[in-house]
Amino acid sequence: MTNDEDTIQCTEHGEATATFICEHLVANPQQRWYCDYPSEDNPWPDAWCGECDAEFEKEGEWNEKNECAANIKIVCNYCYESGHASSIEAVEKKVADSWKQMLTECHQQLSAKQELLKNQFSLSRHKRWDYDQETGLLTFSNDGIPAVIANIEMIGSISSITDTWLWSWANFHFLPNVRTRIVAVRDLGEASDFPRLTVPKWYADTVDGWEMSAIATHVLDAQGVYRAPTDNGFLFMAMSDLRFAT
Numbered sequence: 001m002t003n004d005e006d007t008i009q010c011t012e013h014g015e016a017t018a019t020f021i022c023e024h025l026v027a028n029p030q031q032r033w034y035c036d037y038p039s040e041d042n043p044w045p046d047a048w049c050g051e052c053d054a055e056f057e058k059e060g061e062w063n064e065k066n067e068c069a070a071n072i073k074i075v076c077n078y079c080y081e082s083g084h085a086s087s088i089e090a091v092e093k094k095v096a097d098s099w100k101q102m103l104t105e106c107h108q109q110l111s112a113k114q115e116l117l118k119n120q121f122s123l124s125r126h127k128r129w130d131y132d133q134e135t136g137l138l139t140f141s142n143d144g145i146p147a148v149i150a151n152i153e154m155i156g157s158i159s160s161i162t163d164t165w166l167w168s169w170a171n172f173h174f175l176p177n178v179r180t181r182i183v184a185v186r187d188l189g190e191a192s193d194f195p196r197l198t199v200p201k202w203y204a205d206t207v208d209g210w211e212m213s214a215i216a217t218h219v220l221d222a223q224g225v226y227r228a229p230t231d232n233g234f235l236f237m238a239m240s241d242l243r244f245a246t
Ligand SMILES: [Zn+2]
Pocket: 022, 023, 024, 025, 048, 049, 050, 051, 052, 053, 070
């Protein structure tokens, strides 16, 4: 929720929400951003650079001794998101080989799993699919008769309007019971320094969506992925415990 105090006029984006980042990130967003993960109450947590983080760590908080070093600036939420998104490539360079290996392995695993699902359940043959966030179930049906049921966890979505990937752990339109286990993928990203797994939203296409889904399927030990069309792109869900409805 925003009030007037949180609203600013951005020269590029017009009226938007005020967010706070250090002057170094403003000058050069293409570096690691130190910030909390977004929450429903705080979708754009204050962020600062590595140098500022060293100052922060010295004091364990921001206080009068270190806060002038960070020189916190106000930027709009769209500028915040695009800056954070643009940090990925600079951070990723350092882990390029292990990241590529991870993607290749997970992609191979997912291809095999999808093939198995196709043979077992022929999901694309069913007329309808519906998901229910409350029950966490995806149901494939024909003429009102359920055929196949799967437990689901939301992985993330591709928007063809903004050309971005958004992790479901940062998508508060979803109920917690379909976006909580996915945090394990973010944990892996943190442990391995893979920025695409820890930055909530970044510039992406459908191929990226499949790649992130392959990693999620591996981490969650899911049976496969269902990609559902949305009004403005695609939603990727990890499926487990697939069974025939009858
Ligand atoms: Zn800084």
